[in-house]
Every structure is written in C-alpha cells, then in structure tokens.
Amino acid sequence: MNTPASSRQHQVTLRQRMEIAERTMAFQFEKPSGFTFRPGQYLDVTLINPAETDVEGNIRTFSIASAPHEETLMVATRLRDTAFKRTLAALSPGAEVLIDSPGGSFTLHNNAARTAVFIVGGIGVTPVRSMLVAAAHEHLPHRVLMLYLNRRPQDAAFLDELTGLQASNPNFRLVPVMTAVAEAGPGPGEHGPFTAEVLRTHTTDAVSPVYYVVGPPGMVNGVHGLLNGIGVDDDDIRLEDFGGY
Ligand SMILES: Cc1cc2nc3c(=O)[nH]c(=O)nc-3n(C[C@H](O)[C@H](O)[C@H](O)COP(=O)(O)OP(=O)(O)OC[C@H]3O[C@@H](n4cnc5c(N)ncnc54)[C@H](O)[C@@H]3O)c2cc1C
Known part of the structure; x- marks a missing residue:
C-alpha cells in the first residue's frame, strides 16, 4: 500500500x-x-x-x-x-x-430566522447540493431559495434531484434560470439573463436574506456587483469563486 x-x-x-x-x-x-x-x-x-x-x-x-x-x-x-x-x-x-482534509467556510448560517438565497452558476451547484441534501435530512428550519443559473437544462447538474428535494423539504424552493433563451426551450423557471428584476420577483418574501453566490469567477463577480447595485451589503453576501474556470 x-x-x-x-x-x-x-x-x-x-x-x-x-x-x-x-x-x-x-x-x-x-x-x-x-x-x-x-x-x-x-x-x-x-x-x-x-x-x-x-x-x-x-x-x-x-x-x-x-x-x-x-x-x-x-x-x-x-x-x-x-x-x-x-x-x-x-x-x-x-x-x-x-x-486532503476538507477546508472552507462556505457553509449555511446558523440563524434560521434568516432566509438563505443561493444564486448558483452552473457547476457551482456542488457545495449547494451538499448543503440542501443535508438540510432536508436534518429537517433544518431555514427557508432556502435557490436560483440556479445555466445556459440550458442539459447543462444543469442535479436538476431533477433538486426539483424533487422541494417535496421532501417544504422550506426549499428552486427557481431554474435558463439564460440561453433560444436554446433552452420551454420549461419551468425563468428564461433569459439573470437581472435585479428576476431576483426581486422571487425574493419578495425573503426575511433578512443571506445571499450565497457560487460559480465561475465571472458569474460570481457579476452577481456580486448586481447585489451591491441594488443595495445589498457585503455583510449579507457570501461568495465562493471556482477559480480556474
Ligand atoms: C473553493 C473552490 C471550489 C471548487 N469547486 C469545484 C467543483 O466543485 N467542481 C469543479 O469542476 N471545479 C471546482 N473548482 C475549480 C477547479 O479547482 C478547477 O480550477 C476547474 O475545474 C478547472 O480545472 P481544469 O483542469 O478544467 O482547468 P485548468 O487546467 O486548471 O486550467 C486553468 C486555466 O486554463 C484555462 N483553460 C483550461 N481549459 C480551458 C478550456 N477548455 N476553455 C477555456 N479555458 C480553459 C482557464 O482559463 C484557466 O484559467 C473549485 C475551485 C475552488 C477554488
């Protein structure tokens, strides 16, 4: 060995x-x-x-x-x-x-009174799947919204599983956002670019949200700017940048 x-x-x-x-x-x-x-x-x-x-x-x-x-x-x-x-x-x-041993602090906040809003770009889904499957298993009381950005449904890893998780965790809501309008075809969720208006539409009932942004660097930077642009303070934003994409 x-x-x-x-x-x-x-x-x-x-x-x-x-x-x-x-x-x-x-x-x-x-x-x-x-x-x-x-x-x-x-x-x-x-x-x-x-x-x-x-x-x-x-x-x-x-x-x-x-x-x-x-x-x-x-x-x-x-x-x-x-x-x-x-x-x-x-x-x-x-x-x-x-x-290696695990590292990182991109983990769910403790205060269950605050809504978790995940804004996930493509393969950035990986840590979020872990958090959501664990939250359902542990019956965590947190309300969780996931805006899952992909070009097309066929690019969206774990999409069926995440859709199904809504049934086992009533506190969880998934909104797929397919950004390549011409190629995405019909389906649930939003079709088109991710904008402040799309975010607003789905977060009207979010309570003191904590925003989690994860994905390739360009996507993370863009969404970070969008959040700051609508007045969200960095104290309420957690970023995980998949450097290398
Ligand atoms: C905290 C953290 C978590 C991460 N989690 C994940 C994860 O769960 N899943 C995951 O897939 N990755 C994850 N990554 C990114 C991962 O570590 C790699 O950097 C990434 O997968 C790219 O590896 P690669 O072998 O494809 O490219 P690399 O060989 O590492 O190439 C890096 C550079 O080459 C360029 N490049 C290489 N190939 C191409 C290409 N085909 N087109 C355009 N440019 C190219 C890129 O611009 C990039 O700058 C994470 C990174 C971090 C920091």
Whole structure:
C-alpha cells in the first residue's frame, strides 16, 4: 500500500462515476473512516502517477457535492480538455486518488430566522447540493431559495434531484434560470439573463436574506456587483469563486 505524501491526505478508491449533465461528471469515492466535513466545504484531489500532466499540475480543488450523512464522498466537474480532466474522466472504479482534509467556510448560517438565497452558476451547484441534501435530512428550519443559473437544462447538474428535494423539504424552493433563451426551450423557471428584476420577483418574501453566490469567477463577480447595485451589503453576501474556470 502506498503511503500518502502527507498525514492529512487519504488515499481513496473510486466506486462509481456518472454523467450528470452534458460534459459534466460526478465521481463517488469511498469515504475514509472518521472523515468529517461540513456541507459546503471543499477538498483537494491529487491524481496518483497520472499518464499525462501539464503546467497546471495534478491537483484540483473540488467542493464536496455529497452530504455528510451520505455513504460516499462525491465531487463533480465540467469535463474540459486538460490533462487533469482527461485522466480523471478515464479513471475506472477501483482506481485511487489522494484527497486532503476538507477546508472552507462556505457553509449555511446558523440563524434560521434568516432566509438563505443561493444564486448558483452552473457547476457551482456542488457545495449547494451538499448543503440542501443535508438540510432536508436534518429537517433544518431555514427557508432556502435557490436560483440556479445555466445556459440550458442539459447543462444543469442535479436538476431533477433538486426539483424533487422541494417535496421532501417544504422550506426549499428552486427557481431554474435558463439564460440561453433560444436554446433552452420551454420549461419551468425563468428564461433569459439573470437581472435585479428576476431576483426581486422571487425574493419578495425573503426575511433578512443571506445571499450565497457560487460559480465561475465571472458569474460570481457579476452577481456580486448586481447585489451591491441594488443595495445589498457585503455583510449579507457570501461568495465562493471556482477559480480556474
Ligand atoms: C473553493 C473552490 C471550489 C471548487 N469547486 C469545484 C467543483 O466543485 N467542481 C469543479 O469542476 N471545479 C471546482 N473548482 C475549480 C477547479 O479547482 C478547477 O480550477 C476547474 O475545474 C478547472 O480545472 P481544469 O483542469 O478544467 O482547468 P485548468 O487546467 O486548471 O486550467 C486553468 C486555466 O486554463 C484555462 N483553460 C483550461 N481549459 C480551458 C478550456 N477548455 N476553455 C477555456 N479555458 C480553459 C482557464 O482559463 C484557466 O484559467 C473549485 C475551485 C475552488 C477554488
């Protein structure tokens, strides 16, 4: 058995991988015994002796998409044509990677009287799935609204599961926002760009909202500016920027 490079690292086995949206894959790894994390945290994944590498190296940060009570550790990513992603996508069940201890503070606030408003761009869904599945499991009293921005439904990972979560958690409401109007086709939610007006329409009953913005840097910056522009203070905004997209 290989010795992990650092005592904070765990060598974990891939159990299953599945396509969860167009060019988007989830990977479920065996969870090391005693491994704990808070919903919304991330970890580093290191490829072990990959067949190819490039200047970006063999490590990427991924938010944990599974909830703590679930059996496996899941991460999900958009597959792009980089050495890391090509190698990751080709891993078969039984293959091993190294993971680091979890980190990050993009986690749900404590005060259940305040509404959580998630504004999620594409693959930014990963930490939010963890938080929402955990909230439903723990019957958390928080009211939660998720505005889920994607170009088209086929880009929206976990969309069916999140839609279904509304039935098991009456405090949770999902509003898909499909931004590529011409390609999105009919469907529930909003169609067109995400604007202050769209936000206002769906947050009229939000109580002292805490805004969570997560996704690629351009999306996070844009929505941050939009929130500041309508007078939301940074004290009420939490940002998680998926640097690298
Ligand atoms: C806290 C945190 C959490 C994260 N969570 C997730 C997560 O859950 N899921 C996830 O997928 N990612 C997540 N990321 C981002 C992740 O770490 C990678 O940076 C990202 O997936 C890109 O990796 P890559 O191998 O595709 O690109 P890299 O090889 O890392 O390339 C990085 C640079 O090359 C450019 N580039 C490479 N390929 C392309 C391409 N095809 N088109 C355009 N430009 C390109 C990019 O502009 C980028 O600047 C997270 C990042 C952070 C900081």
